[in-house]
Amino acid sequence: MSTPETDDVPMTAPKADDILRVEHISKRYGAVTALVDVNLRLEQGEVLGLIGDNGAGKSTLIKIICGFQPPTSGRILLNGEEVHLHSVTQARSLGIDVVYQDLALVPQLTVYQNMFLNREQVRWPLLRNRSMRKAAKEQIDAIGITTLKSVDLEVASLSGGQRQAIAVARSVYSDAKVLLLDEPLAAMGVKEGAAILDLVRGLKDKGISIIMIAHNYGQVLEVCDRVNLLQGGKITFDKYRRDTSLEELTEMVVAEYRKALEERHRSAS
Amino acid sequence: MSDVSETAERSPETFGTAPDRRRGPSVLSRAATMFLKQREASVLAIAVILFIYFATTTPAFVSHGSFVNIAQYMAPYVIIGIGLVLLMVCGEIDLSVGFVWMLSPYVMHFFIDSGVPTFLAIVITIVLLAVVIGGINGVVTTVFGVPSLITTLGTGYIIFGYALTISSAQQINLPPESLGLGRWFGAAPWSEIIWATVLVLIFHVILTRTRWGLYTVSVGGNLLGAREAGIKVNRIKVGNFMMCAGFGAVAGILEAFKNNIIDPSAGQLAVVLVALAGVVIGGTAMLGGSGTVIGLWLGVLVLAILQDGFNLRGISSNKFQIILGAAILLAMIANTYLTRLRNAGRLQSKA
Numbered sequence: 282m283s284t285p286e287t288d289d290v291p292m293t294a295p296k297a298d299d300i301l302r303v304e305h306i307s308k309r310y311g312a313v314t315a316l317v318d319v320n321l322r323l324e325q326g327e328v329l330g331l332i333g334d335n336g337a338g339k340s341t342l343i344k345i346i347c348g349f350q351p352p353t354s355g356r357i358l359l360n361g362e363e364v365h366l367h368s369v370t371q372a373r374s375l376g377i378d379v380v381y382q383d384l385a386l387v388p389q390l391t392v393y394q395n396m397f398l399n400r401e402q403v404r405w406p407l408l409r410n411r412s413m414r415k416a417a418k419e420q421i422d423a424i425g426i427t428t429l430k431s432v433d434l435e436v437a438s439l440s441g442g443q444r445q446a447i448a449v450a451r452s453v454y455s456d457a458k459v460l461l462l463d464e465p466l467a468a469m470g471v472k473e474g475a476a477i478l479d480l481v482r483g484l485k486d487k488g489i490s491i492i493m494i495a496h497n498y499g500q501v502l503e504v505c506d507r508v509n510l511l512q513g514g515k516i517t518f519d520k521y522r523r524d525t526s527l528e529e530l531t532e533m534v535v536a537e538y539r540k541a542l543e544e545r546h547r548s549a550s
Numbered sequence: 551m552s553d554v555s556e557t558a559e560r561s562p563e564t565f566g567t568a569p570d571r572r573r574g575p576s577v578l579s580r581a582a583t584m585f586l587k588q589r590e591a592s593v594l595a596i597a598v599i600l601f602i603y604f605a606t607t608t609p610a611f612v613s614h615g616s617f618v619n620i621a622q623y624m625a626p627y628v629i630i631g632i633g634l635v636l637l638m639v640c641g642e643i644d645l646s647v648g649f650v651w652m653l654s655p656y657v658m659h660f661f662i663d664s665g666v667p668t669f670l671a672i673v674i675t676i677v678l679l680a681v682v683i684g685g686i687n688g689v690v691t692t693v694f695g696v697p698s699l700i701t702t703l704g705t706g707y708i709i710f711g712y713a714l715t716i717s718s719a720q721q722i723n724l725p726p727e728s729l730g731l732g733r734w735f736g737a738a739p740w741s742e743i744i745w746a747t748v749l750v751l752i753f754h755v756i757l758t759r760t761r762w763g764l765y766t767v768s769v770g771g772n773l774l775g776a777r778e779a780g781i782k783v784n785r786i787k788v789g790n791f792m793m794c795a796g797f798g799a800v801a802g803i804l805e806a807f808k809n810n811i812i813d814p815s816a817g818q819l820a821v822v823l824v825a826l827a828g829v830v831i832g833g834t835a836m837l838g839g840s841g842t843v844i845g846l847w848l849g850v851l852v853l854a855i856l857q858d859g860f861n862l863r864g865i866s867s868n869k870f871q872i873i874l875g876a877a878i879l880l881a882m883i884a885n886t887y888l889t890r891l892r893n894a895g896r897l898q899s900k901a
Contacts, residue, residue, distance in 0.1 A: 349778065368780065369778070369779070369780040370780040373780070379778075381775075381778050383772075383774065383775060383778075384775065385772070385774075385775035385776075385778040385779045386772065386775060387767065387768045387771040387772045387775060387776065387839070388771055388772065388839070389767060389770075389771040389839040389840050390764070390767060390768065390771065394764065398764075398768060398776075398779045398781070399779045399780040399781055401761055401764065403761060406760050406761075407755075407759045407760060408759055408760060408761060408764065410759070
């Protein structure tokens with residue numbers, strides 16, 4: 282098992298058909314360095330689990346890859362070609378889409394309005410509501426959400442799992458090739474969480490490549506093909522699911538806590 | 551571990567609660583529910599009740615003069631109310647719009663005096679004030695992060711002082727060459743309310759059926775989420791500030807023609823508060839994310855009926871202030887109560 286101290290972290294070998302490569306990404310906010318030197322790759326059709334402590338920078342990394350903010354340095358390669366992402370909309374047009382932790386849903390708008398947010402169908406100057414309503418219904422049926430009675434419901438009245446599902450359906454509808462999921466299972470009960478994992482499996486079957494941030498390692502190992510740990514602003518662990526275990530992942534993170542506790546005792550004494 | 555897989559197997563793809571199998575309501579109650587579902591229904595009900603009350607108790611209420619009074623009272627508040635609805639929906643407010651109302655006729659007068667034809671002078675005044683004042687309000691609020699309540703209070707007083715300075719706080723007459731066209735811009739009895747109503751209809755479509763309206767609601771409903779979805783939130787806010795200032799200019803010009811005088815006591819802060827009362831009674835949420843200009847029109851109608859009805863009853867203007875305040879509170883309480891009933895009904899019938 283690799284220790285965080287070593288500079289030479291054993292990583293899995295890059296593949297020729299890696300759909301996404303992130304090279305030497307760093308991110309600084311003034312005096313604060315969120316990411317130091319992140320190197321990450323995503324294989325075509327795989328689900329990559331991204332784990333790490335709260336505040337380790339996982340969300341920051343996701344925000345960079347999806348185009349919401351630029352890195353301080355480093356580059357992103359999509360299908361082997363370098364891309365410069367300057368907006369979420371542009372990234373989406375290249376096939377990279379994101380489902381944020383807070384889902385980016387507007388509670389006062391309906392399901393179909395949220396699904397088409399910033400991607401509306403327009404017969405200028407009016408919105409083509411009927412057409413969008415129909416397309417939303419079809420999309421929801423297509424990815425297997427069965428208990429949403431109507432796309433005219435306000436999102437405010439839906440459960441967490443339903444909202445998550447809509448946020449994912451929105452990305453799939455926009456033809457995402459790379460989907461970034463920021464803690465899709467947060468605040469979700471067991472039943473709803475299982476349904477989301479099913480949804481993720483379904484997306485993988487469709488050939489979508491996914492990076493998923495999650496804290497429940499059992500769930501991570503359920504659905505992810507490979508696991509990366511973000512620690513100290515770098516990726517310090519990279520193993521395929523078959524080469525690791527729940528025990529190894531847990532022990533890795535517990536070791537971090539142990540170290541933090543030791544440091545506190547040392548400074549206190 | 552086995553518990554987990556059991557529940558997962560029992561309902562593999564259930565995201566929500568099971569469908570409700572209660573017996574459906576009768577056709578009549580379903581129609582009533584559909585009507586009441588519209589936010590504007592409760593304001594309309596209040597307006598109708600008040601109309602019937604005054605029609606039956608105050609003889610002079612149902613008359614041409616009385617209705618003209620209602621229409622003329624309503625019009626300017628409806629116009630600036632549209633701007634206020636747009637801003638409140640996206641989470642902001644504009645206290646300076648009443649001062650733009652005061653300034654705009656002076657600016658129009660200046661252009662006409664400089665030889666600009668009346669119609670063009672009106673258009674230039676509206677656009678100029680909209681872009682400059684709305685732009686400053688918008689930029690200070692979005693870029694510098696000053697709460698719009700404070701921003702617009704500040705710009706409002708600057709505009710006020712500027713208008714008083716350039717006019718030396720003097721009334722001036724409308725330029726004689728403008729009076730002809732002036733009939734179409736407020737001088738004729740129904741002209742202002744027609745403008746107001748047409749604008750309400752146009753902006754109802756904008757708010758409910760265009761991307762601008764959708765994004766305005768999104769910015770107010772979930773600012774961070776809207777930004778994450780890629781919506782240019784600052785652009786939406788600045789645009790709405792500009793439109794609101796524009797409406798202030800429109801109201802000021804129409805009122806000047808109606809009153810046949812350009813007056814330094816026109817507009818100012820009180821008019822914004824009356825318009826806000828109409829906005830809120832009409833069903834626009836104070837917290838943003840939802841609003842209705844049809845409701846605004848009806849809300850201001852409620853205030854106009856109250857004002858006209860009590861005026862005809864001979865209630866002294868001192869007593870009238872008490873009644874107006876009480877009426878605003880009651881109308882708002884009634885509306886809030888009806889809204890709560892409506893939302894409870896909606897939650898019960900969710901999938």
